[in-house]
Amino acid sequence: MFSLVLAVPLGIGVALALNYMMLLSLRLLLGAALAGTFLSLYVARLELCDPPHRLMVVMVAGFFWVAGELLLPGLAVLCRQWRLLQGAVTLTLALLATCGGCPSLFPESPRWLLATQQLEKGRKGLRALAEGNGVSLEDEFYSQEHLLAELESDGVPLPRYHTLCEVFSTRVIWKNSLILGFTAFIGSGIRHCFTRNLAPYLPRFYFSYFLLAGLEAAACLFLCVTVNRFGRRPILLLCTILTGIASLLLLALMQYLLDWIILTLSVLGIAYSQAVTMLSIFFASEVLPTVVRGAGLGLIMAASFVGKAAGPIMDIQNNRGFFLHHVVFASFAILSVLSIMLLPESKGKGLPESLQDGESQRRPPLFRSSRRRDQLPLLSPRSAGHVPEAQDYARLVTATKKMLSSHRRAPLRDRQLLLEPAPGGDPQQET
Numbered sequence: 001m002f003s004l005v006l007a008v009p010l011g012i013g014v015a016l017a018l019n020y021m022m023l024l025s026l027r028l029l030l031g032a033a034l035a036g037t038f039l040s041l042y043v044a045r046l047e048l049c050d051p052p053h054r055l056m057v058v059m060v061a062g063f064f065w066v067a068g069e070l071l072l073p074g075l076a077v078l079c080r081q082w083r084l085l086q087g088a089v090t091l092t093l094a095l096l097a098t099c100g101g102c103p104s105l106f107p108e109s110p111r112w113l114l115a116t117q118q119l120e121k122g123r124k125g126l127r128a129l130a131e132g133n134g135v136s137l138e139d140e141f142y143s144q145e146h147l148l149a150e151l152e153s154d155g156v157p158l159p160r161y162h163t164l165c166e167v168f169s170t171r172v173i174w175k176n177s178l179i180l181g182f183t184a185f186i187g188s189g190i191r192h193c194f195t196r197n198l199a200p201y202l203p204r205f206y207f208s209y210f211l212l213a214g215l216e217a218a219a220c221l222f223l224c225v226t227v228n229r230f231g232r233r234p235i236l237l238l239c240t241i242l243t244g245i246a247s248l249l250l251l252a253l254m255q256y257l258l259d260w261i262i263l264t265l266s267v268l269g270i271a272y273s274q275a276v277t278m279l280s281i282f283f284a285s286e287v288l289p290t291v292v293r294g295a296g297l298g299l300i301m302a303a304s305f306v307g308k309a310a311g312p313i314m315d316i317q318n319n320r321g322f323f324l325h326h327v328v329f330a331s332f333a334i335l336s337v338l339s340i341m342l343l344p345e346s347k348g349k350g351l352p353e354s355l356q357d358g359e360s361q362r363r364p365p366l367f368r369s370s371r372r373r374d375q376l377p378l379l380s381p382r383s384a385g386h387v388p389e390a391q392d393y394a395r396l397v398t399a400t401k402k403m404l405s406s407h408r409r410a411p412l413r414d415r416q417l418l419l420e421p422a423p424g425g426d427p428q429q430e431t
Contacts (some may be wrong), residue, residue, distance in 0.1 A: 001106060003036030003242045004097045009089030015083050035305070047109040048292075050131075051348050055228050058282055062220040069213040073206060087098065115290040119328065127422075164295040173288065173358040177296050179339045180284040181303040183240060186336055187276030189307030190247055190329040194269040194313060196252065196322065197262055219275040223282075231347045232283045238339045243272040243321065244333035251326050277304055286346035288406045289358035331347050342352050 010030040017023035028265040042058070049057050079085040099105050110129065113122035167173055200206055227235050246269035254262060281300060311328075314322060344361040352358045 003033045006034040008094045015086040031072045047111040056241045059220050059224045064215045162291040176287045180280045180318040181300040184280040184304040184337050185307040186332045187273045188304045191273045192311035194266040214275050215271045236279050239272045241276045247330040289352040
């Protein structure tokens with residue numbers, strides 16, 4: 001919660017800035033502090049959930065994010081001045097930082113504490129969660145002697161922290177991080193190619209703002225419905241393909257398409273690109289191990305922010321080079337389709353804890369292969385769940401031996417028939 005506490009004085013400084021350079025520098029630091037707050041809350045929510053509820057908890061937080069975006073224009077209308085608006089936002093951060101001192105509202109992740117060998121703090125966190133869930137510690141299993149007794153078997157080890165540099169020495173973790181950072185970068189960067197096409201067709205500036213927020217909510221709803229059913233990797237692949245197709249159609253046929261088709265493709269491209277970004281970040285949080293989850297996810301979010309900066313850069317240059325920008329990101333979207341195939345599937349699986357757990361993840365087949373006739377078991381079971389007995393294998397061995405012996409005797413019998421003389425004939429003539 002250090003970044004949240006740091007954001008309060010920085011927000012006050014932005015509201016009281018005296019010149020442009022002071023405003024720019026404090027605003028930069030405030031953005032970094034808010035990004036750290038968002039990252040820590042994202043990881044904490046994920047690590048406190050079991051596998052079936054991880055997606056829903058993260059998507060509900062996404063809906064709250066969209067609600068904040070929708071309320072921001074109304075708050076700006078009430079404040080009228082940007083200094084008052086910044087002060088109102090900073091006041092909200094101060095209230096949130098005050099609540100952050102309460103462990104029941106912002107608990108530390110016991111998963112991270114145990115993964116980094118902070119056993120005493122992890123034990124306290126698990127006890128607090130057990131009591132909050134109504135689990136009675138008076139039971140025999142949850143007694144003082146039995147609860148987390150395995151943590152005390154090897155004494156009290158020293159805490160062991162991991163850095164982001166250790167990720168670069170791995171193979172699977174670094175590959176997954178690189179691919180998901182690449183897709184998050186594409187999803188954020190290609191969005192400007194679609195939003196630029198909305199300008200001639202939308203009546204006012206505020207309508208485009210509300211449209212983007214509404215499409216973000218639609219993307220969250222789409223992920224809620226599909227990801228837990230079909231898996232992370234297939235839906236990420238589908239959204240990336242649809243984003244690339246919409247981008248290529250606008251790139252090649254925009255001057256030949258009707259206005260409503262251009263508007264439809266742009267709206268769909270924005271929705272699918274937002275889904276790609278959100279799912280890439282969520283997917284990365286599940287495949288990265290606990291010991292480096294915060295650092296690795298921060299790197300992937302940074303790649304997403306770099307892609308998002310492409311829009312303002314193009315606006316500053318008065319959209320010069322927009323065609324090249326569109327071609328590059330459309331090519332990247334098609335290229336990322338091949339790289340997504342190399343990712344593992346994290347649906348219904350526990351979060352990896354150590355670097356070894358992250359390295360043991362393997363890529364499953366994209367489609368489930370149906371059992372063919374030549375893949376049937378050698379001995380068909382008599383009933384469901386029946387294990388073949390030793391007699392079945394004995395019969396198989398006996399039948400195999402008879403078959404082999406019969407094959408061995410057949411060539412000898414044929415040779416004898418060739419050597420026997422024909423009836424009434426001369427043996428020398430037969431030879």
